[in-house]
Amino acid sequence: KEVKLWGGRFKETMTPAVEKFSESVSFDKKLYKDDLAGSRAHASMLSKQGLISEHDLEVILQGIDEIERQIEAGNFMWRADREDVHMNIEAALIDLVGESAKKLHTARSRNDQVVTDVRLWCRRSIDQIINNIIELQVTLVNLAANNKGLVVPGYTHLQRAQPLLLQHLLLAYVEQLERDAGRLNDCRARLNYSPLGSCALAGTGLPIDRFATAKALGFIAPLRNSVDAVSDRDFLIELLSANSIIAVHLSRIAEEWVLWASEEFGFLTPNDAVSSGSSIMPQKKNPDPMELVRGKSARVIGDLTTILVLCKGLPQAYNRDLQEDKEPLFDSVETVLASLKVTGEFAKNITFNKERIASSLPAGHLDATTMADYLVYKGVPFRTSHDIVGKAVALAISRKTELSKLSLQELQSICSVVDDDVYSFLGTANAINRFQSYGSTGEAQVASQMQYWSEKLNIH
Numbered sequence: 001k002e003v004k005l006w007g008g009r010f011k012e013t014m015t016p017a018v019e020k021f022s023e024s025v026s027f028d029k030k031l032y033k034d035d036l037a038g039s040r041a042h043a044s045m046l047s048k049q050g051l052i053s054e055h056d057l058e059v060i061l062q063g064i065d066e067i068e069r070q071i072e073a074g075n076f077m078w079r080a081d082r083e084d085v086h087m088n089i090e091a092a093l094i095d096l097v098g099e100s101a102k103k104l105h106t107a108r109s110r111n112d113q114v115v116t117d118v119r120l121w122c123r124r125s126i127d128q129i130i131n132n133i134i135e136l137q138v139t140l141v142n143l144a145a146n147n148k149g150l151v152v153p154g155y156t157h158l159q160r161a162q163p164l165l166l167q168h169l170l171l172a173y174v175e176q177l178e179r180d181a182g183r184l185n186d187c188r189a190r191l192n193y194s195p196l197g198s199c200a201l202a203g204t205g206l207p208i209d210r211f212a213t214a215k216a217l218g219f220i221a222p223l224r225n226s227v228d229a230v231s232d233r234d235f236l237i238e239l240l241s242a243n244s245i246i247a248v249h250l251s252r253i254a255e256e257w258v259l260w261a262s263e264e265f266g267f268l269t270p271n272d273a274v275s276s277g278s279s280i281m282p283q284k285k286n287p288d289p290m291e292l293v294r295g296k297s298a299r300v301i302g303d304l305t306t307i308l309v310l311c312k313g314l315p316q317a318y319n320r321d322l323q324e325d326k327e328p329l330f331d332s333v334e335t336v337l338a339s340l341k342v343t344g345e346f347a348k349n350i351t352f353n354k355e356r357i358a359s360s361l362p363a364g365h366l367d368a369t370t371m372a373d374y375l376v377y378k379g380v381p382f383r384t385s386h387d388i389v390g391k392a393v394a395l396a397i398s399r400k401t402e403l404s405k406l407s408l409q410e411l412q413s414i415c416s417v418v419d420d421d422v423y424s425f426l427g428t429a430n431a432i433n434r435f436q437s438y439g440s441t442g443e444a445q446v447a448s449q450m451q452y453w454s455e456k457l458n459i460h
């Protein structure tokens with residue numbers, strides 16, 4: 001059995017069960033790229049500070065390159081008895097290049113090493129998530145552009161409320177995704193500081209240069225406090241919170257599209273390429289991908305919860321519990337990346353059923369609020385006009401008809417100021433044309449929002 005790199009004081013070897021329980025390399029090997037980057041920066045700094053020779057540096061850097069090649073070719077032997085990604089790489093480096101490699105861990109602990117790796121990994125992941133967000137925004141704006149002028153019922157409480165341009169509804173998702181990207185950017189800016197050189201918890205007596213390693217790794221600066229640097233995972237809580245909000249947004253889109261794909265709504269049809277069948281019911285075509293997007297939001301929220309609970313009872317500084325941060329982190333990022341991608345894929349594969357939507361518009365008195373606005377133009381106080389239109393709606397319901405189909409006499413029997421011009425406010429088509437406030441569903445407003453997003457997202 002190989003002696004551990006930390007084995008100097010130990011007289012017994014670890015029991016197999018404890019070794020298996022403690023290893024993290026089976027999942028933290030995902031950090032290898034960041035670990036190698038950290039080691040390159042650290043070794044270069046050590047040499048510049050005269051703590052290792054230029055020869056040692058050269059040998060170490062060559063060894064690191066070779067290990068990277070091995071890992072990427074799938075030839076690297078990951079060993080559970082070497083615990084984690086850091087010890088695997090360091091031990092392999094010693095096997096490969098000998099004595100020089102034993103100097104790499106000068107003025108470094110796995111405690112600052114691991115959190116450096118994780119910050120680098122998060123930074124790269126945030127950039128990927130933001131890319132996927134932008135891609136989905138582009139897809140949604142294109143979907144909106146292809147459905148110009150389509151009016152759909154808008155809902156509150158899932159009851160018919162007022163008419164909306166479909167473009168307006170789709171751009172609401174785009175706005176939400178924009179704030180999601182903003183939260184990730186905020187998180188990125190706050191996490192982009194270097195823990196490297198904080199060592200175990202107290203820093204070091206050796207003359208290292210933390211500013212040099214921070215700069216080499218693209219961090220803004222070194223973290224000021226070595227205890228804080230190795231202790232906290234608040235940046236993970238922040239990233240997983242941002243991811244949870246993304247997942248919740250996607251889950252709401254998913255819910256809406258699943259609903260719209262139902263026989264009862266029938267507003268959209270997904271292509272076969274994004275649908276699944278049933279093992280027993282031959283007629284079924286289910287919108288599974290979006291159900292899964294909705295479902296996977298549960299695990300993203302669970303991942304955040306795991307890290308919150310993981311951190312809440314920990315004294316300063318490093319505690320081994322923190323090894324448990326990796327799986328929820330990786331799971332959250334991978335799930336959100338895939339959910340963004342699949343939502344885009346689904347969006348590219350749906351058709352809005354224009355006739356079905358149009359034939360459903362007369363139901364639910366979507367123009368009632370517009371009629372109340374009409375009475376405001378006639379000088380009626382809004383509370384009074386609300387009451388009048390309520391009575392008109394009741395009359396329409398009792399006649400099994402729509403507001404626009406009530407005769408002028410019928411309308412005047414409820415309110416004498418109603419005139420012939422009321423009919424230019426009634427009906428969904430008229431109603432939608434009346435909207436004009438900033439941010440409303442009026443045609444001009446939505447057109448300018450469409451232009452805003454097309455320019456911002458560089459869509460031609």
Ligand code: ARG
Nearest residue numbers: 024084110111114320322323
């Ligand atoms: N695998 C460990 C982790 O993920 C690395 C740090 C271990 N440090 C230690 N002193 N045991 O947290």
